[in-house]
Amino acid sequence: MSVSWRPRPSASARGPEVAARVGVPLGIALLVCFVTGLLSHWIQHPPGWFWWPTRPVWLYRLTQGTHVVCGIAAIPLLLVKMWAVYPRLFDRPRPRSPLWIAERGSIALLVGSVFFELTTGLLNIAQYYPWKFFFPAAHYAMGYLAIGALAVHLAVKLPVIRDALSRPLESPPASGISRRAVLNAALVSATVAAVAVAGQSVPFLRRVSVLAPRSGEGPQGVPVNRTAVSAGVAGPARDADYRLVVIAGERRREFSRAELLALPQAGAVLPIACVEGWSASAHWSGVRLRDLLAEVGYTGGDVRCESLETAGLYRSSVLPARHVTDRDTLIALTVNGQTLDLDHGFPCRLIAPNRPGVLQTKWLSRIEVVP
């Protein structure tokens, strides 16, 4: 069985020395992407056993920011790794053994799925959806495939990887460009790519973040994901007859915006942390959800928050009871000291600690305790 490169007296910089060394940070980045991606998926579609805290308020901001930064950093690493093994990808010898077939098969699966994950992820953060499938479902399912193929690849290649890592990088010396130069180029471009996208979450990096699509642009210092006009709520949101309906079991009350403002107000500094990786912190004020629910005799349970939107994937969200009772979970009426902009969810929006942006429902119309 031969799954290793034969040492050549004076080889090109291509080969296992570079492939294995680029593979280490690439493997780590992919693993971090998988774990943070699973977390994000579970927060949005919680299985029964899943438990997600309300503190620290920035935890999801960190895990999802990390997900996107690691995914972006993995792109140049993957390209250099492909370059290092490129001639081997086109070897077409006859199948030699079951192990050999497993190795080649897992590589095809690995390359395909990782390519899919990185390109769809990249296009997603650019909010460009040229495909027909539903991005989160496809990205999630393919994540399992990628990590499974990675595990098989590592298991099969372990001897080759060990051998390549234990040998000095430049032995035998590469003809032409040195392996060290290739490796440095890979690491530098991964770092540059990471920094270029990290600015959408890390304020002091903003000025260098050429890749950050949304970094602080937007009314009241907060980016806007979907405007009121594109959500089709600009009319109803400004309607003088607007009422927020609050329901717990048999009890139901309606509140105008003025009535919400007349209730005790609370404030909190909380981030909007979009699944696309951008995030921005702001000071929100409004009515604590638990105070509002006390008006209808809330005794516990999850709570559904619905938007004025009549269609749209993100028109409603469910808050676990733990988030409902948190002191910082607000029905926000202002942001950064100003009346909530129409695009930030006027007349009122949900803002809760440690949640993906997609669950921070804007233009609330109805809040109901889930029976």
Ligand SMILES: Nc1nc2c(c(=O)[nH]1)N[C@H]1C(S)=C(S)[C@@H](COP(=O)(O)O)O[C@H]1N2
């Ligand atoms: N009703 C409604 N609420 C919504 C959305 C939406 O499309 N409809 N988008 C969500 C997403 S994906 C994000 S990231 C945040 C962004 O809030 P912002 O536009 O105020 O920054 O709003 C969330 N709330």
Ligand SMILES: [Mo]
């Ligand atoms: Mo989002």
